[in-house]
Amino acid sequence: MTKYLFEATYVGEGIKGLMREGGTRRRDALVKALESVGGSLESFYYAFGDTDVLGVFEVPEQSDAAALALMINSTGTVRVRLRPLMEPEDIDAAAQKTPAYRPPGQ
Known part of the structure; x- marks a missing residue:
């Protein structure tokens, strides 16, 4: 399972609707x-x-995650942004890889 930070x-x-429903x-x-896609909520906070x-x-x-974001954003009542979250071990694994890349102009 992948965790996502969401901002809405x-x-x-x-x-x-928020004022009516709370x-x-x-x-x-x-x-x-x-739950409809087999997921769960870890934390939820309102902010200023x-x-x-x-x-x-x-x-x-x-x-x-993409299906949820598309569905929610398509309503026009909430704008949601998602960021996948990675464990420190994911970064350790990434640091061990050497992708082939040529910078622009070189």
Whole structure:
């Protein structure tokens, strides 16, 4: 399973829906969406500023995360951004690899 950091911003009717439903019902809606693809919610926080919601979730496949982001963003009420999270051991493994690469102009 892959963990993702998510950031979400309510827009337009999404803000009105949040005010009507409250924060816990919106969190519960995300939990159900994650469960529908075999995932789970690790953390969920509201914040001030450009980002309204921050958290971490886990899903089995990248395509599950992409499907969720596409579905949520397609509503036009919430804008979600995802960042895959890696363990320190993933970076250790990456540091041992030497991909072939030619910088521009060389």
